[in-house]
Amino acid sequence: MAVVSIKNKLRRGNLLVGNEAYIPPAFESIATVTVGSGGAASITFSNIPQTYQHLQIRSLHKGQSYGEITLNSGSWARRHYLYGDGSSASVGSDTANAMFASSSTYFYATICDLFDYTSTNKNRVYRVLNGGDNNGSGVIHLFSGLDTTTTATTSITITGTGGNNFQQYSHFALYGIKSA
Amino acid sequence: MPTTYEPIATTTLASAATSVTFSSIPGTYTDLVIVCQVAFVTAANEIRLRFNSDSNTNYSYTRFKGSSSSASSDRYSNENHIHIGSPGNDAVIGNSINQINNYSNTTTYKTVISRSNFINRELMATVGTWRSTSAITTIYIDNSGGQNITAGSTFTLYGIKAA
Numbered sequence: 297m298a299v300v301s302i303k304n305k306l307r308r309g310n311l312l313v314g315n316e317a318y319i320p321p322a323f324e325s326i327a328t329v330t331v332g333s334g335g336a337a338s339i340t341f342s343n344i345p346q347t348y349q350h351l352q353i354r355s356l357h358k359g360q361s362y363g364e365i366t367l368n369s370g371s372w373a374r375r376h377y378l379y380g381d382g383s384s385a386s387v388g389s390d391t392a393n394a395m396f397a398s399s400s401t402y403f404y405a406t407i408c409d410l411f412d413y414t415s416t417n418k419n420r421v422y423r424v425l426n427g428g429d430n431n432g433s434g435v436i437h438l439f440s441g442l443d444t445t446t447t448a449t450t451s452i453t454i455t456g457t458g459g460n461n462f463q464q465y466s467h468f469a470l471y472g473i474k475s476a
Numbered sequence: 477m478p479t480t481y482e483p484i485a486t487t488t489l490a491s492a493a494t495s496v497t498f499s500s501i502p503g504t505y506t507d508l509v510i511v512c513q514v515a516f517v518t519a520a521n522e523i524r525l526r527f528n529s530d531s532n533t534n535y536s537y538t539r540f541k542g543s544s545s546s547a548s549s550d551r552y553s554n555e556n557h558i559h560i561g562s563p564g565n566d567a568v569i570g571n572s573i574n575q576i577n578n579y580s581n582t583t584t585y586k587t588v589i590s591r592s593n594f595i596n597r598e599l600m601a602t603v604g605t606w607r608s609t610s611a612i613t614t615i616y617i618d619n620s621g622g623q624n625i626t627a628g629s630t631f632t633l634y635g636i637k638a639a
Contacts, residue, residue, distance in 0.1 A: 323481035325639040328506075354507055354636065356577040356587060380540025380549025380601070387547075405577045405587040405603065425575075427589050427603030431536035431553045436589075436603045465583050469506060469638040471480065 321474075324348070328469040335359070335461030341470045342451040346414045348472030353408040353452070355469065359462035360400035364393050365408070366453040367420055367443055375441035382434060394441040396426040400460070404428035413449040420445065484508075486632040492517050492624035496631045498615045503580035505635030510574040510615065512631050516563050517624040523572055524557035525588065526616040527606050531556050537588075537604035543597065558604030561592030563619070570594030580611040 326348075329339045344351070357363065365372075376389040379397075396406045406426040412418055420443035427436035452470070456462055484505075487496050501508070512523065526535070533554040540549040541562070552559070561572035572592035579586060586606040593599045606612075617631060 321480055323636070325480045325637060328638040354575070354577055354638075356584065378540070378547075380538065380547075382538045382549055382551030385540040385542070385547035385549045402605070403584050403587055405575065405589040407575055407589065425589055425591060425601065427538065427601070428587065429536050429538045429551075429603045429605040431605065431607060432551075434536075434538040434551065434603060434605075436538050436540055436549075436601050438601060465581070467506075467578055467581075471636070471638075 324472050324474070326470045326472050328467070331462050331464055331466040333464050335463050337459065337461050338453055338455040339462065339468045340451060340453045344450050344452065344470070345472065346448060349412065349475035350473040351410040351413050352471045352473060353406070353468060354471065355406045355467060356403050357398055357406065357462055357466035357468065358400065358403045359398050359456050359466060360458065360460045361398060362395040362457040363398055363406070363454045364395050364457050365422065366393065366455065367449045368447060368451055370443055370445045370447070373442050373444045375439060377437060377439045379435055379437040394422050394439070395457070396424045396439060397428070397435055397437050398456070399428050399430070400463070402428055402430040410449065416446050416448055418446065419443060420449065481634060481636050484633045484635050486630065488630045489625060489627050491627050494622055494624055495616060495618035496625070498633045499613070501613050501615065501633070502635070503611050503613070504637070505580070506578065506638040507636040508576040508579045508612070509634040509636065510631065511634070512561070512572040512617065513569065514563065514629040515569045515626040516619065517626055521620040522559040523561040523563065523617065523619050524559050525574065526557050527586065527608070527612045528610055528614050529616070530606070530608065534607045535604060537602050539600055539602040541598045541600045558588055558602070558606070560588070560590045560602055561594060562597050562600060563594050568594065568596045576612065582609050582611055584609060586612060
């Protein structure tokens with residue numbers, strides 16, 4: 297199909313000739329949730345497009361005391377964690393669901409990566425870098441976890457543990473990362 | 477679809493310098509990512525961040541570190557900076573990747589979460605807070621010993637834009 301260049305008005309037989317090549321972005325915003333004045337017991341990203349390779353959740357949040365991550369409606373098989381609380385570094389593992397830490401008195405930042413979320417022949421693995429500091433208290437965490445299901449992830453729910461709400465101004469953004 | 481993750485500015489040092497500044501940072505993104513790939517002319521102490529020319533004691537941070545033989549954690553309150561990496565020996569390259577979520581909001585304090593890797597000394601994760609509700613418009617990076625950062629060191633600031 298012939299086109300006219302937006303640069304020099306020349307008529308071309310190729311869409312790209314005379315124009316800058318369009319390079320699709322590899323890191324795209326899928327959805328964002330900002331918690332309002334009433335708080336929110338959970339955050340859900342649903343109908344997640346299956347067109348990316350990996351997902352990343354970036355958040356700044358406040359609310360006691362953990363955010364529990366659920367993929368579809370499943371549960372997690374095992375997680376490992378490493379953290380520093382300002383006086384010592386500790387490690388551990390258990391069969392609890394995937395989580396990141398939070399606080400009711402100050403904001404935590406979280407970067408959560410979920411790899412190969414559309415795969416139907418590999419288990420789900422996540423990793424988290426997460427922490428908050430309040431000028432005299434605070435914790436920095438690394439988490440990783442395994443979900444042994446092989447179902448493509450179409451929804452992610454983040455729930456405040458113990459029935460506690462995420463508080464106003466908490467912000468969760470889901471991004472998709474494309475492969476070549 | 478608009479670009480979501482894009483470079484705002486890059487500084488590659490043509491000659492040794494004691495600091496790098498990103499100024500006039502647009503408030504149009506949701507998050508910032510600062511990637512530092514650095515070495516120092518002489519043995520250096522900590523790489524550190526400040527925001528908006530604030531050198532008062534409005535910063536604090538908690539970190540854990542792993543070296544060749546042990547892991548540890550420490551905390552610093554009422555500081556005039558946030559440490560984001562420990563270069564250790566001179567001329568050894570290392571990196572520090574720093575995330576600032578919701579950097580332009582004017583209702584919450586600003587939180588930096590970072591990971592750094594300096595092979596001759598330690599790897600580290602840090603969370604730091606700047607007790608200010610101002611939007612971040614300037615980022616100042618230097619080191620606690622005032623040493624020169626080696627020519628060729630790179631500092632790139634990225635912006636991430638949410639839907």
